[in-house]
């Protein structure tokens with residue numbers, strides 16, 4: 001089975017082909033993975049402009065799908081199914097992918113699966129590493145989401161907790177802007193932090209508890225909050241002489257300290273939840289899982305705690321269509337998906 005994945009939920013137009021292998025330990029293989037990034041277009045605005053993003057998707061989608069097919073040495077006749085992100089995301093952007101996928105499905109008589117974007121991020125772990133030990137706890141950490149899921153069986157995603165305010169990626173982006181490190185913020189902070197002192201600025205982090213204190217897992221810090229950290233950065237910057245710009249070293253110190261705080265918070269909660277839920281493995285996915293410190297610290301903590309940690313390669317961490325194709329294969333595995341779906345800006349995972 002060969003499936004074409006399409007992803008247009010934000011500012012990346014992406015298409016990929018993933019095939020089944022018949023090997024239970026490594027059931028999927030990626031034949032191509034094409035991403036047209038709009039970073040250069042949105043940079044001058046300091047963030048994604050939704051209307052511009054949708055229009056750019058319309059310009060790029062045909063070429064990106066053609067490239068994904070060509071890189072997989074296939075034509076349309078070689079496809080067995082289509083998967084497309086149906087939400088959550090920017091609705092105008094989602095509409096481009098969903099309309100394209102449905103039109104192709106109708107024209108070629110192919111089944112089409114409407115995929116939840118976060119299911120895609122979760123399945124990127126299985127696409128990369130095959131059948132990991134279950135049950136697992138998976139941290140999805142991206143520009144729009146910071147959520148912990150419990151996975152009892154393949155394709156079953158139970159939400160344990162999420163951020164109460166900003167997503168971690170959003171905090172990276174906002175702090176990079178405040179400090180003057182450029183766009184997109186996550187990779188800029190990651191780069192700058194390499195030359196900085198991660199103890200230079202001390203940020204306090206809030207302790208989160210479960211709202212239901214009668215729950216046996218109530219003391220767990222399963223939820224996140226990053227808006228306070230952003231405010232702390234603003235306060236630190238305000239304390240400086242008015243008008244004074246940060247030196248490169250100060251920027252690097254800020255980046256390293258902020259990154260350390262975010263990574264410590266993410267991993268503390270994830271490992272605590274994994275232990276409480278008896279998870280046999282931990283997965284980390286989403287754009288922020290591209291962060292070099294998060295990757296290194298997660299793997300080191302996993303080794304120390306004796307629990308395997310699975311993170312996809314960088315190209316599968318940030319938004320891509322191979323993960324959407326993989327999630328589509330998961331849906332097909334679990335029964336024929338309905339073609340009766342629409343683009344949805346807000347969408348629960350199941």
Ligand code: KG4
Nearest residue numbers: 142143144169186190287288290291318319
């Ligand atoms: O998953 P993703 O590509 O798109 C969404 O679904 O949101 O995640 C994008 C987010 C952005 O906030 C970006 O700044 C962040 O991932 N990001 C990073 C890194 N690379 C991307 N954050 C920290 N370090 C990185 N190396």
Ligand code: ZN
Nearest residue numbers: 142286287319
């Ligand atoms: Zn994403």
